[in-house]
Amino acid sequence: MPINDLLTEIEAEAARQLAICNACRYCEGLCAVFPALQRRTLFESGDIGQLANLCHNCKGCYHACQFIPPHAFAVNLPQILSEARFESYAAYAWPRPLGRLFENNGVVVSLIAALGVAALLIGVGLAHAPADLFAARTGPGAFYQVIPWGLMAGLAGGVTLFAVLAMTIGAFRFWRHTGEGGPATAGAVRPAALAAGDILTLHNLGGGGRGCNDKDEGFSTLRRRLHHFMFYGFMLCFASTTVAWIYDHFLGLVAPYPFFSAPVLLGTTGGIGMMIGTGGLLWLKFVTDQAPTARRLLGADVALLLLLFLVAATGLLLLCLRETPAMALLLAVHLGFVLALFLLLPYSKFVHGLYRSLALLRDRRERAASLHAHSKG
Ligand code: SF4
Ligand code: SF4
Structure with missing residues (x-):
């Protein structure tokens, strides 16, 4: 279920996982993404773009997380932020059709x-x-x-x-x-x-x-x-x-x-x-x-x-x-x-x-x- 209809499927999934992280905050010392997360209460498309590109894919949060699959929360931030990053490259590309x-x-x-x-x-x-x-x-x-x-x-x-x-x-x-x-x-x-x-x-x-x-x-x-x-x-x-x-x-x-x-x-x-x-x-x-x-x-x-x-x-x-x-x-x-x-x-x-x-x-x-x-x- 998308959190926000203006988000793409990948952004909505990223927003869902980020909302869990914002409540949990266990990883807040791991990288710049978590403090940036806490400065936000809502996750608009631009916020996902910023956080996804701020993530340097160190995988630290995955190995620290108690909510990774098969847990029902299914949190896997390195994976979903990689997907969101890649999607953002296409969205910002010029001319737009070449984003394909x-x-x-x-x-x-x-x-x-x-x-x-x-x-x-x-x-x-x-x-x-x-x-x-x-x-x-x-x-x-x-x-x-x-x-x-x-x-x-x-x-x-x-x-x-x-x-x-x-x-x-x-x-x-x-x-x-x-x-x-x-x-x-x-x-x-x-x-x-x-x-x-x-x-x-x-x-x-x-x-x-x-x-x-x-x-x-x-x-x-x-x-x-x-x-x-x-x-x-x-x-x-x-x-x-x-x-x-x-x-x-x-x-x-x-x-x-x-x-x-x-x-x-x-x-x-x-x-x-x-x-x-x-x-x-x-x-x-x-x-x-x-x-x-x-x-x-x-x-x-x-x-x-x-x-x-x-x-x-x-x-x-x-x-x-x-x-x-x-x-x-x-x-x-x-x-x-x-x-x-x-x-x-x-x-x-x-x-x-x-x-x-x-x-x-x-x-x-x-x-x-x-x-x-x-x-x-
Ligand atoms: S990755 Fe897992 S442990 Fe870390 S803040 Fe998010 S939910 Fe909490
Ligand atoms: S994988 Fe990304 S979000 Fe997770 S700790 Fe590393 S930089 Fe932060």
Whole structure:
């Protein structure tokens, strides 16, 4: 029976379980979700969106709970909040019809990755005679002999701009939706600084120092460390691409660059970090206790992690073999995966980083308003 007719089925079930938690309060010290819960008396759709994206899926409340199935209350917060999170990604997506890409997301990610690679491979194959395709190329401009600079820059620039626009609109929708009817928020600078610290250190994944229930009821910080590898690995790869763009546009230095150059060192370190992070998280997906997880979302999680892993792995392989006859095909495969990743940024679980960051910011602002109200009271 829905608590509120305006809620979706998943939101209504989340609201039912959250109402039980609000009465029970046994887990209030476990994470930021429970204090945020207590600041609310009603659970509107925006509140579910905020709480679901504030949850970092540590599973601590599941292992602490006396009301998990088969108890009649059937509380399983990590599972229902995962479902609600995923549903919120589709609701905030822009353009809205593309939010449907979140359905069967594992299949969609795999298909677009395959299409991206196939399109680049076919294009490169058609543009070069076989002898030319497998010729070893060295020196500045070697990559552009395979795929012209204009095409490469146009594709990358167009897809990146679209992804940034779509994610900005999604972020705006999230912020407006989660603010409707929620508790008061206050302050701008200090809450933003505290939220930035939470985001950059993945503070909540530390579980207050003892870690999370990564695999079972035991505590570990493995998931936090793997997220660090993946997050900073991705940021280093992004920095590598930016530095390469500056080299090319402003310094007249054309790729490929020597190993001991800023773009290659940043890209190599980042690529290794991404492979460790995504590979480890993939492994964790399969060895973790499945009861507190949303099984139907496993495909989407796995597909994105695999895509990130393949972007990093093909980039490093290209670096190792860039002066051999395999370079042209490896370049097409790597760029195909990169293209698919950037096309999918707004329509894959990648957006959880964005919404989670905003949820942490809203949480810090709510906490500041609550402290202010208490100090005045
Ligand atoms: S998860 Fe269970 S134990 Fe924890 S607050 Fe909710 S109902 Fe209580
Ligand atoms: S899974 Fe972890 S982060 Fe999510 S509500 Fe439970 S204790 Fe909080």
